[in-house]
Amino acid sequence: xxxxxxxxxxxxxxxxxxxxxxxxxxxxxxxxxxxxxxxxxxxxxxxxxxxxxxxxxxxxxxxxxxxxxxxxxxxxxxxxxxxxxxxxxxxxxxxxxxxxxxxxxxxxxxxxxxxxxxxxxxxxxxxxxxxxxxxxxxxxxxxxxxxxxxxxxxxxxxxxxxxxxxxxxxxxxxxxxxxxxxxxxxxxxxxxxxxxxxxxxxxxxxxxxxxxxxxxxxxxxxxxxxxxxxxxxxxxxxxxxxxxxxxxxxxxxxxxxxxxxxxxxxxxxxxxxxxxxxxxxxxxxxxxxxxxxxxxxxxxxxxxxxxxxxxxxxxxxxxxxxxxxxxxxxxxxxxxxxxxxxxxxxxxxxxxxxxxxxxxxxxxxxxxxxxxxxxxxxxxxxxxxxxxxxxxxxxxxxxxxxxxxxxxxxxxxxxxxxxxxxxxxxxxxxx
Numbered sequence: 001x002x003x004x005x006x007x008x009x010x011x012x013x014x015x016x017x018x019x020x021x022x023x024x025x026x027x028x029x030x031x032x033x034x035x036x037x038x039x040x041x042x043x044x045x046x047x048x049x050x051x052x053x054x055x056x057x058x059x060x061x062x063x064x065x066x067x068x069x070x071x072x073x074x075x076x077x078x079x080x081x082x083x084x085x086x087x088x089x090x091x092x093x094x095x096x097x098x099x100x101x102x103x104x105x106x107x108x109x110x111x112x113x114x115x116x117x118x119x120x121x122x123x124x125x126x127x128x129x130x131x132x133x134x135x136x137x138x139x140x141x142x143x144x145x146x147x148x149x150x151x152x153x154x155x156x157x158x159x160x161x162x163x164x165x166x167x168x169x170x171x172x173x174x175x176x177x178x179x180x181x182x183x184x185x186x187x188x189x190x191x192x193x194x195x196x197x198x199x200x201x202x203x204x205x206x207x208x209x210x211x212x213x214x215x216x217x218x219x220x221x222x223x224x225x226x227x228x229x230x231x232x233x234x235x236x237x238x239x240x241x242x243x244x245x246x247x248x249x250x251x252x253x254x255x256x257x258x259x260x261x262x263x264x265x266x267x268x269x270x271x272x273x274x275x276x277x278x279x280x281x282x283x284x285x286x287x288x289x290x291x292x293x294x295x296x297x298x299x300x301x302x303x304x305x306x307x308x309x310x311x312x313x314x315x316x317x318x319x320x321x322x323x324x325x326x327x328x329x330x331x332x333x334x335x336x337x338x339x340x341x342x343x344x345x346x347x348x349x350x351x352x353x354x355x356x357x358x359x360x361x362x363x364x365x366x367x368x369x370x371x372x373x374x375x376x377x378x379x380x381x382x383x384x385x386x387x388x389x390x391x392x393x394x395x396x397x398x399x400x401x402x403x404x405x406x407x408x409x410x411x412x413x414x415x416x417x418x419x420x421x422x423x424x425x426x427x428x429x430x431x
Contacts (some may be wrong), residue, residue, distance in 0.1 A: 056086070057094040058313060061101050065309040068109050076109050089338065093324045097317060100342050104349040108305075113350025120343045130177075130212035137179050139333045143326040145398050149416040150263050150292030150426045151180040152394050156387035157428035158259045159187050161288035162196075165257035169199045171250055171284070173242065174263035175206060178216050182223055189227040197230040201250055204237040205268065213237065242266075243273045247283055258286040264293060267364045271299050274373055282377040282431055289378060289429045295415065295422045296364040298348050305349075312348050315364075316341055318421050325399065367425035371412040378429035380412035388414070 064079035080102065087098035107113040141148050162168050168188075172178070181200065189195060200220065204213055217233040224231030236249050242265060252258065260281050269277050281289055296315040298308060320338065327334035347362040365373075371380070383391075388404065391414070395402045405415040405422060413427030 055094065057098040057101075058317065060086070061098065061105070061313060062310075064105050065306060068105060069306050080106060080109070089335070093320050096338055097313075097320055100316070100338070100345055101313065101349075103342060104345045107346055107350035113346055117343060117346050117351055120346065124343070130215045133212065134177060134179070136333055136336055137177060140337060141179065143398070144322065145395055145402055145416060146322070146424060147176065147179075147263075148394060149391065149424055151176070151183070152390050153383060153387060153414060153426040154261055154263065154290035154292060154428070155180065155184045155187070156390055157288055157290050157381060157383065158261065159184060160384060160387070161381075161428075161430070162257050162259055163191075164193060165287075166194065166196050167199075167253070167256045168196050169201065169252060169256040169258045171201045171203065171258065171260045171286075173203045173245075173265040174261060175265070176263055177212065178202065178220055180261070180263070181220065185224055185227045185229050185231075188229050195229055197232070198224070199232040199234065199251075199256065201234040201236060203239070203242070203245060203250075203265075204235060205239045205242050242269050243277050245277075245280065247280065250284070252284065258284055260284060260286045260289040262289065262291045266291060266370070267293055267362065271363050271365075275376065278373060278377050285431060287430065288381060289374075290427070291370060291374065291413075291429065292424065292426045293367070293370060294364055295366055295425050297366045297369065299363040299365045299369065309349060312345060316345065318418060318423060322418050322423070325401070367407065367413055367415065367422075367427070368411045370425065371407075371410065371427070374412075374427070374429055378431060381428035381430050383414055383426075383428065 060079065060083055064076065064083060067075040067079055083098050083102040083105075086095065087102050088095040089099045091099075103116070104113075107116045137147070140146065158170065170181075172181075174180070178200075185198070188198060202213065202216075213235045217235065220233050221231060234251055236245070238249075239245055262281075266274060266277065294315070297311055319341070323334050323337055344362050374380075391404050395404060395416075401419045403417040403420075405417045407413050407415065413425055415422040416424040416426070
């Protein structure tokens with residue numbers, strides 16, 4: 001997710017605007033498409049002036065996305081040129097948004113999204129380490145409830161569903177490097193009845209996580225011993241996609257009470273295969289399934305580039321503004337979290353074909369959409385008053401602006417809201 005390969009040490013994404021023009025000329029020649037021509041591509045710096053104040057990034061990005069949709073090569077050149085002049089991954093929130101969306105729009109315009117995505121993924125894997133990933137996750141949890149909201153809600157639902165059982169088996173399908181589980185181990189250690197035996201099976205489909213799971217397991221085993229909880233740690237790592245997972249690989253025993261925990265995992269499953277994955281989870285006969293996803297719809301707009309772009313811009317604008325208020329301006333962790341978005345934005349906006357063997361499809365759905373899918377195989381479980389109290393207590397640790405929002409109508413679960421904008425959805429289900 002590191003964008004440094006595409007970002008020189010200066011502010012601009014491209015070394016010169018001539019790069020943009022050259023790439024677009026090549027693409028136009030390859031496609032041999034008739035292009036509209038509205039204006040000369042030779043622009044003075046005066047063209048930038050109307051955009052330097054206020055919320056300029058979204059306006060300029062929308063114009064560029066519209067030009068790409070219309071295949072207006074002259075206008076695309078001009079708008080990419082302006083974005084490259086104004087954008088910076090080291091500037092304010094507007095400049096950062098412009099920088100990361102510029103990359104995706106350039107890839108869309110030049111049909112280079114897949115190549116860019118694979119290169120970004122390769123850079124991430126080369127620079128990945130357990131210590132850096134763990135420090136980043138823990139720092140983010142310290143300043144924002146974006147991830148801890150789902151952890152607390154899920155842990156409460158799992159703890160209550162498995163109460164009184166002596167042999168527990170949690171199947172963890174998430175990308176949290178097990179940072180969710182120490183608090184649950186503490187709760188199990190202080191349970192009123194006999195301390196249960198816990199088997200934790202972690203399902204790993206992201207290649208950069210496979211290299212660190214051995215150290216994660218060692219840390220979890222050490223913490224479990226400290227808490228006095230009998231513990232077994234397993235990893236299922238031979239998968240390229242989550243839809244390849246089968247019941248036989250999970251090592252389930254008949255006398256185990258099973259819980260399935262899915263945090264940010266189901267969105268990596270291609271939309272047309274989500275029902276089959278949910279049915280596979282149903283076949284495990286779990287006591288509870290917890291599902292946490294970010295609140296955005298990149299699925300129904302898949303075939304409508306402008307609609308998908310608008311939703312993507314909305315979601316990441318909220319996310320970047322949240323990061324800006326949560327971290328100090330010079331925070332390296334903030335910069336790393338922002339860079340993590342670059343791959344996702346390219347994947348959503350510039351990679352049209354999801355049939356190839358890539359790890360993430362990034363087609364997020366909103367809570368009501370997940371509810372409709374899950375209701376075909378499960379019944380919703382209402383979060384208890386104790387669980388809601390725990391979530392509210394968590395939010396009080398953070399700055400003003402975070403709220404717990406209960407679902408309405410046919411929707412299920414609960415929402416984390418940032419300044420009245422729902423950003424994360426958490427839910428619990430049973431067969």
